[in-house]
Amino acid sequence: MKLNGQTIVLTGASSGIGAEAAILMAKRGARLCLVARREEQLREVQQRVEAEGAYAAIYPCDLSDNNAIEACATRILAEQPQIDALVNNAAHSIRRPIEQSLDRLHDFERTVQLNYIGAVAMTLKLLPRFLEQGHGHVVNISSLSTQIPIPLFSAYLASKSALESFTRSLQAEMGHQGISTTVVYFPMVRTPMSSRTAIYKYMPMMHVKKAAGWIVEACEKRPARIARPMGKLGSVLLAAAPGPITKLPQPLFRGMDQLLASRLKKKG
Template sequence: MSTYTWLEAILFPQVRINEQRLLQHLSGKTIIITGASSGIGEALAVRLSNMPVHLILIARREQKLIELKNSIAAKGKAKVSVYAADLRQADEMEALLLWLEAVPGGIDIIVSNAGKSIKRSIFASLDRYHDFTRTMAINYLAPVQLMLALIPVLEEKKGQIINVSTINMLLQPFPHWSAYLASKSAFDQWLRAAAPELRARDVKVTTFYLPLVRTPMIEPTASYKSMPAMSPEHVAAHISKAMYTHKRAFKPWWLWPAEWLSFFK
């Protein structure tokens, strides 16, 4: 895990995991991780690599997925399958869903982690409608399509949906982030509305409202380099714990003052 500054250590306290409970709960299960080629998705795959599970790793970059699969195979206990697809493309999504239908034993857990972030003034996007269609496609439409296809098997397996979201869903909107926030809000609201129905059918739902995480997604934003951020490995530990506790939401302990302060930005 990355070394934290003193401030990060206060903002992001360590998580205690009951490894035996995690092992007992996950043994023999099949777990989908989208956006698995880097960042949180990669860290979670590595975190679970010593568990007797079947990891299905999905991302656009096939070579990165193959390298991750080989790395896990060399030292881990998990079975790993990889599938390279751009979930924004209808034909690639349809092919993925057909492939998932044939997975032996079905799916137990989906970690919806794939996403696209963009910071751009609305005035710089006047001739860039694709800023909005692309973010909506990967942050909202793709996970909805994936869930709709797999909810029947999740119901049968009494499975779990884990959504990797952002604390911005709980704060006042920030300028320059309209495309990103609209798309993330859309899926957050969809899942919050669907959750009571899903839980009534014994499908668990967990949403992670994460602060800044030091992943490749934030690298284009220069101002983030000096800001406190969680490590992907730390997030992966929290997600792993949620797999056996079934906690409904993860929020940083300091979120409530951040919510209050966001009104005065």
């Protein structure tokens, strides 16, 4: 599917992977609807898109507020005669041990509200248009860490797993009506999100431009899944032997955190 002339609604477009994906898609002639909270940053991305000779409209919206999503989607539907794809990329990540979350149920509520409910709400609002057109592609962004379980991200990973499950239901129920879906399982990517964790400063990560390329691939080729081979293998092993696969790698992750922390201490 060529992106030239396709209208793509992209959430989380003000920063990181979303902002880079907007530019890459603009280079391929896509028309972009950029959604996030920060209007000034969205305007900067809009200008970069326009500098590529492509169209971009901005839709500032807090995607953790269902009423705001309703208003935003209504505006997009009113202003855009055709919408070809929705990329649910906006998210918030929390790195915190479960043991330190005992009085923090709100961590789980907030991540689910944005990462899962926000994405589902936007999808439900655009689905009638997709059905009317006879086509529509939904890209949902997840993480390698739902394929190979890692510690410390329980609220975040649960919200992403819920989104994956919703995506499978959407495909299974509505695939025959022209709805297609892709789940993208990113590994660690160097962005403002991953940079919030100090010890990750010296961790090897995917470049943000490469990650943006995965979103382009999701919109162009529309596969069910984009993931690293390690993630695909992790999914198979996790399904076959959930006990050992959940338990055995944990000392490795603890060791890696210790190594990263000591590297940070040495190098600053």
